Amino acid sequence: MSLLVVGSVAFDSVETPTARRDDVLGGSAVYFSYAASYFTGVRLVGVVGDDWPEEHTKFLQNRKVDTSGLQVIAGKKTFRWTGKYHANMNDRDTLEVHLNVFGEFDPVLPEDFQRSPFVFLANGSPGVQMKVLDQVRGPRLVVADTMDLWIRETRDELMALLQRIDGLVLNDSEAKLLTGEENLVKAGHRVREMGPRFVVVKKGEHGAMFFSEHETYVMPAYPTEDVVDPTGAGDSFAGGMMGYLAEKNNFDSSTLKEAMAYGTLVASFNVEDFSLDRMKGIERADLDRRLEEYRKMLSF
């Protein structure tokens, strides 16, 4: 089934303790789209400036990503983010943010995108995310991401958004910030009580937790020695998860769990190189192979 994603499209500059890359392809909707494309066709809605190279668009199109919702604003620049990772490769400092065209992003869904059964609202303000929902007709499953900025600065809008979505994906620190709960199990369920039917709390190198009314579980990250660049790990996790759900056209309890596993594994590949470079080099069969290793790792 078709999967719609609305979010950021960006140039990232990333510094790690051992290397750096400048102006590489990034953004939440880009990582998400590529990760989901192993499983299903993706409809991307985003905005770029006229500094955006056509090759990036072609690159996404070659992966079953429909880019007809990608607005190009003449005379303006694409969103740019610069970050630096600490030695532990888990914490990072944002050094520069130039929102550029993303600062005035007013998402417009092409007509054929409006009936998308699976919808993911990636990085963006709750106001922008709700504008997307206003344009979508009869979705089967709507999942959103959020971040500390929106929890701090647009809490009321975020609380309104939580009434309109089925699932929320957020980081451990964000779940604590949103609820004031230090215990992640309590925090996850408290977020769920704010509206969404299920909540996924991402813990970076420690994996992700799932919360629904009757289920609480944790899936560890796939252990890898080759963490080169964690940028986009959360978005590729969400892309793998939502892509699998859309492929199965199902989101019952067991399908959601398999989707959590696929999300975990797409993210585990993504962190093995800068930008989308590692994801470019793998196919669905690589994911399935790692899934079997992961399944074996978790059985005793």
Next chain:
Amino acid sequence: MSLLVVGSVAFDSVETPTARRDDVLGGSAVYFSYAASYFTGVRLVGVVGDDWPEEHTKFLQNRKVDTSGLQVIAGKKTFRWTGKYHANMNDRDTLEVHLNVFGEFDPVLPEDFQRSPFVFLANGSPGVQMKVLDQVRGPRLVVADTMDLWIRETRDELMALLQRIDGLVLNDSEAKLLTGEENLVKAGHRVREMGPRFVVVKKGEHGAMFFSEHETYVMPAYPTEDVVDPTGAGDSFAGGMMGYLAEKNNFDSSTLKEAMAYGTLVASFNVEDFSLDRMKGIERADLDRRLEEYRKMLSF
């Protein structure tokens, strides 16, 4: 099979964000012994002062713990530790340490303890741990714990100890300190290359990782809302793990994995109350029940 543990026996004073307890039963060998006692008989070697109440000894004896190796030093005091947990219940500050009799601990194994097939060297200097090994005859499996203090201050002795043991259990921060590696997967294998056949890296609320020459895996912590006091989590993990191995009289790959799961679950109960209070209230059947839930949680 018999399981020997040598380590600290202590009075702990613990402060959490919501409660405190003073002078409660604690110490690495005590937590370990009780946790292992669900699975097998335990031989405890430790030292206390004459402020040690006989009821604590009886309490351990009632759980198949042989306390004939517990030295009582007249006119001196038992080891005392005071700690305070941060709001996240994972980090803590040590406020006071009075080593007292533990500062001059010279472990002497009763003759019938010397032939113990399963041996755990809990908290203690590598020098003291090696003194224990000098007294043990033909053990089948020797596993040790260590801590940041010994890594910093007695590194040479620790490196010598690593040549004489089969397994090492340590925290994530200690594995990083010992190896200089920030990536835990790399760190775990680097520790293994220093001598032991397998290494277990404990990650607190995020679970534990296992490393052998051909295996790398992670087991998440059992998700619980009721973290009351994390003191002794690592020692009860080790006790559950070693107790299960001793019960099975086996430490092949699949038995080690089951043992990691049992260790995880004993620790998950232990943190649900102060001191050994939660462990006192459960039986082996409670562990087995939670093991089935845990197994279900990890299968998809």
